Amino acid sequence: MSHIAIVGAGLIGRAWAFVFARSGFDVRVWDRDAQVLQRLDADIEAMIQQTAPFGQAGPDPQATASRIRAAATLEEALSGADLVQESGPEVIDIKRELFARLDAVADASTVLASSSSALLASSFAAGLPGAARCLVGHPVNPPHLVPVVEISPAPFTSPEVTARARDIYARAGQVPVMMKREIDGFVLNRLQAVVLAESLRLIEQGYVDVQGLDDTIRHGLGRRWAFMGPMETINLNAPGGAADYLGRYGQMMAGLARTSARDEAFTSTGAEMVAAAFAGLSTPETVRARQNWRDTELAALARHLGDRAAQSHTQE
Amino acid sequence: MSHIAIVGAGLIGRAWAFVFARSGFDVRVWDRDAQVLQRLDADIEAMIQQTAPFGQAGPDPQATASRIRAAATLEEALSGADLVQESGPEVIDIKRELFARLDAVADASTVLASSSSALLASSFAAGLPGAARCLVGHPVNPPHLVPVVEISPAPFTSPEVTARARDIYARAGQVPVMMKREIDGFVLNRLQAVVLAESLRLIEQGYVDVQGLDDTIRHGLGRRWAFMGPMETINLNAPGGAADYLGRYGQMMAGLARTSARDEAFTSTGAEMVAAAFAGLSTPETVRARQNWRDTELAALARHLGDRAAQSHTQE
Numbered sequence: 001m002s003h004i005a006i007v008g009a010g011l012i013g014r015a016w017a018f019v020f021a022r023s024g025f026d027v028r029v030w031d032r033d034a035q036v037l038q039r040l041d042a043d044i045e046a047m048i049q050q051t052a053p054f055g056q057a058g059p060d061p062q063a064t065a066s067r068i069r070a071a072a073t074l075e076e077a078l079s080g081a082d083l084v085q086e087s088g089p090e091v092i093d094i095k096r097e098l099f100a101r102l103d104a105v106a107d108a109s110t111v112l113a114s115s116s117s118a119l120l121a122s123s124f125a126a127g128l129p130g131a132a133r134c135l136v137g138h139p140v141n142p143p144h145l146v147p148v149v150e151i152s153p154a155p156f157t158s159p160e161v162t163a164r165a166r167d168i169y170a171r172a173g174q175v176p177v178m179m180k181r182e183i184d185g186f187v188l189n190r191l192q193a194v195v196l197a198e199s200l201r202l203i204e205q206g207y208v209d210v211q212g213l214d215d216t217i218r219h220g221l222g223r224r225w226a227f228m229g230p231m232e233t234i235n236l237n238a239p240g241g242a243a244d245y246l247g248r249y250g251q252m253m254a255g256l257a258r259t260s261a262r263d264e265a266f267t268s269t270g271a272e273m274v275a276a277a278f279a280g281l282s283t284p285e286t287v288r289a290r291q292n293w294r295d296t297e298l299a300a301l302a303r304h305l306g307d308r309a310a311q312s313h314t315q316e
Numbered sequence: 317m318s319h320i321a322i323v324g325a326g327l328i329g330r331a332w333a334f335v336f337a338r339s340g341f342d343v344r345v346w347d348r349d350a351q352v353l354q355r356l357d358a359d360i361e362a363m364i365q366q367t368a369p370f371g372q373a374g375p376d377p378q379a380t381a382s383r384i385r386a387a388a389t390l391e392e393a394l395s396g397a398d399l400v401q402e403s404g405p406e407v408i409d410i411k412r413e414l415f416a417r418l419d420a421v422a423d424a425s426t427v428l429a430s431s432s433s434a435l436l437a438s439s440f441a442a443g444l445p446g447a448a449r450c451l452v453g454h455p456v457n458p459p460h461l462v463p464v465v466e467i468s469p470a471p472f473t474s475p476e477v478t479a480r481a482r483d484i485y486a487r488a489g490q491v492p493v494m495m496k497r498e499i500d501g502f503v504l505n506r507l508q509a510v511v512l513a514e515s516l517r518l519i520e521q522g523y524v525d526v527q528g529l530d531d532t533i534r535h536g537l538g539r540r541w542a543f544m545g546p547m548e549t550i551n552l553n554a555p556g557g558a559a560d561y562l563g564r565y566g567q568m569m570a571g572l573a574r575t576s577a578r579d580e581a582f583t584s585t586g587a588e589m590v591a592a593a594f595a596g597l598s599t600p601e602t603v604r605a606r607q608n609w610r611d612t613e614l615a616a617l618a619r620h621l622g623d624r625a626a627q628s629h630t631q632e
Contacts, residue, residue: 029560118568140536141553148536175535185523185572187532193572194510197548203547208503212493214545218505219369219491220456220464226614229530229538230511231590236607237457241598242592246582252434254579256501256509263570266562274547275559282557291552297543297624304612304620308613 002168003028005081005110007074007102009036012115013087015142018047020085021067022058022144023172029070030077037070044068047144050292054299055306056145078106083168085137087115095124105128111165113137117189120182122154132158137165138186145298150186152179194260198303200270201261210277227305318484319344321397321426323390323418328431329403331458335365336401337383338374338460339488345386346393353386360384363460366608370615371622372461394422399484401453403431411440419446427481429453433505436498437470448474453481454502459490461614466502468495510576516586517577520625526593543621 001224004020006013009031015038017027020115031037044065051057058064072076084106088098095116102112103125112134114121125134135153140146149169160177167177179186185193199213208216224233231242238245275282281290320336322329325347331358333343347353360381367373374380387393394400400422404414408486411432418428419441428450430437441450451469456462463484469478478494485492495502501509515529524532540549547558554561591598 001530004480035396047627053384094368114379127523140539146536146539148532150532175531177524177531179524179528181517181523183523184567184575187518187529188536190514190518190576191511191533192537192546193569194514194576195507196550196569197573197576198506198510199546200470202499202503202506205497207497207499208493210547212495213503214547215491215493216464216466217507217545218543220462220504221508222538222543222545222611223456223532223614223617225538226532226542226617227538228610229533230508230515231526231530234512235590235594235597236603236610239600239603241591241594241603243587243598245589246590250582250587252501253509253512253587254507254582256506257513257577258579259369259500260506260510260513260576260578261573262576263574265573266566266570271559271562271566272552272563275557277547278551278557281551282559284555287552287557293628294540294544294552298539300624303625306616308616312609 002026002082002171003080003121003166005030005071005077005084005106006087007031007077007098008089008115009040009089010262012139012141012143013085014040015047015144016070016085016087016115017068018064018144019043019174020059020172021065022056022061023069024058024170027068028075028077028081029068039071040068041065043112051299053145054298054303055100056302067208074101078102078110080107081110083113083165083255085113085115090116090118092123093117094134095119099125099134100128103128103134106130107187111135111161111168113165115139115187116242118184120154120184121152121157122182125154129154133161135162135165135295137169137176138188139174140188142295142298145171145295145302146303147175148188149174149176149179150179150188151176152182152186154182197263197265200267200274201265203273204265204267220264226301227308318342318398318487319396320484321346321387321393321400321422323347323393323400323402323414324404325386326403328455328457328459329401330356330359331363331460332401332403332455333384334360334373334380334460335490336488338372338377338380340374341383341488343384344393345384346399356386357381366611367460367615370619372615374617390417391421394418394426397424397426397593399427399429399481401429401431406432406434408435408439411435415441415450416444417532419444419450422446425449427477427484429481432499433454433502436500437468438453438498442472445474448479451478451481452502453485453492454504455490456504458611458614461611461618463489463491463618464504465490465492466495467492468498468502469499511583513577513579513581516583516590517581519589520581520583520586526590542617543624566624573613579610585587 138150235242322345452468551558
């Protein structure tokens with residue numbers, strides 16, 4: 001039976017444990033903070049309560065829970081693991097030290113993957129004896145409700161390891177996206193960054209308010225992007241497909257991009273305007289309650305999209 | 317009873333007719349091409365067939381159809397209309413001439429709205445006797461399945477007219493977004509343009525392939541953006557809300573935006589790479605079949621999101 005080790009059991013780490021366990025993997029979880037491990041069972045149970053009504057806790061939710069076990073030591077967690085999903089702090093020195101330790105402890109055949117969103121594998125795994133088995137597997141928060149995983153190998157990562165990671169994530173029901181070269185922010189955060197920059201600029205310069213900006217995505221672009229990407233979107237917006245679209249509208253779009261905002265849009269004024277729009281929703285308690293709403297909606301959407309995909313598959 | 321006039325009954329115009337009719341408005345449609353008007357009933361019937369199974373054709377789909385009538389003349393279509401939704405070609409000379417005619421024919425109290433995505437009201441309505449009643453009400457294609465409408469008044473548009481347009485779109489079940497100043501591309505196409513630019517760059521420079529790019533949105537960012545905007549998204553990504561998020565991650569995001577792509581990303585090589593990824597899906601027939609799939613998925617998603625919103629409202 002395949003076995004996954006989770007190192008670091010914060011929000012991301014324990015959601016990873018849930019992802020793998022609901023797909024049939026045995027999962028061992030380690031965290032240097034023993035209190036985090038003591039809360040693990042209760043945290044997993046809360047995830048089951050939230051997602052099982054939408055069919056997102058695996059075919060047998062209690063079996064999902066039973067496949068997750070806290071490990072007393074890092075060595076116990078790693079022994080025999082196919083893949084380690086490291087989900088520790090985003091601090092380069094900590095990440096380097098932790099990967100050196102993982103590389104020293106893990107079996108030779110174990111893939112070492114980091115959930116890092118900001119650090120590249122080449123920055124924290126260079127020079128390790130097992131550098132070739134290290135890469136980034138960047139999830140979106142929360143990974144059990146948003147399936148994409150950006151797989152970003154360093155130049156020194158073995159292609160065989162990269163392929164193995166992809167296979168494991170796919171077996172876990174995630175959607176692996178293969179980065180062919182490293183770049184800061186990978187794909188997802190680069191796309192998020194350009195949207196944030198242009199959004200903040202339009203808000204700060206008084207073109208639209210925060211609610212209007214959010215409505216434009218939520219009731220506009222986001223309706224299509226929930227089930228097809230921006231490239232397929234343009235492929236359907238001209239009779240001859242994407243090339244036809246770019247021929248007809250490419251110069252117009254390029255003109256808009258030419259005057260788009262970049263880093264200068266991240267001003268304190270813009271931040272204050274956004275914060276003001278969420279004035280009643282900016283304490284840890286209110287944010288947590290709203291995150292809970294978000295996660296319930298993500299679970300409901302995952303079921304909806306899963307049902308639609310199954311139906312479309314049946315009809316083919 | 318309120319009455320809407322649709323001028324130009326192409327893809328966008330007839331979808332507008334459907335939007336207003338299913339919400340109880342009487343709709344009169346005029347097109348300078350008589351053949352387009354002859355097909356109108358069949359086109360509306362096709363929209364009903366596709367959307368009624370998902371509850372998106374109004375409480376009584378046949379009543380929706382019966383509220384839409386082709387008008388023999390522009391004068392007949394406009395007589396007594398609360399709002400004219402102009403959906404003609406995006407050519408400045410045609411738009412100017414058409415608005416002059418609309419302004420000459422329409423009752424003094426009628427709002428004149430254009431579906432224009434590329435032309436600003438200040439460019440085609442300036443100098444008209446009724447310039448103050450002209451604005452843009454920019455929909456997304458197809459408006460009966462994607463509810464946002466960007467309302468962009470010119471500096472000379474009366475605030476009272478802008479408020480009236482917002483009220484009419486809201487009564488029609490759309491989500492009006494108020495632009496407070498004109499800008500090329502409004503909000504939606506500016507956000508789409510920055511995503512396209514960065515996407516094309518990442519593809520052309522070999523970081524990710526077209527499928528991986530689309531998966532990153534579809535199975536990543538798009539999951540959240542289907543029911544909340546990018547500003548609420550960041551408000552939930554830090555315990556203290558958006559200000560906390562921008563304090564923690566703003567510099568990282570600004571760094572990504574600093575190196576983002578602009579108009580230089582719209583190259584013929586990039587276009588060819590995208591076109592190659594949709595090689596089997598780039599003829600009018602295959603694109604039309606896939607648009608049909610898209611519209612069915614949009615209708616299913618509209619029902620899902622409507623059901624979720626109704627449930628959340630009940631629970632409050």
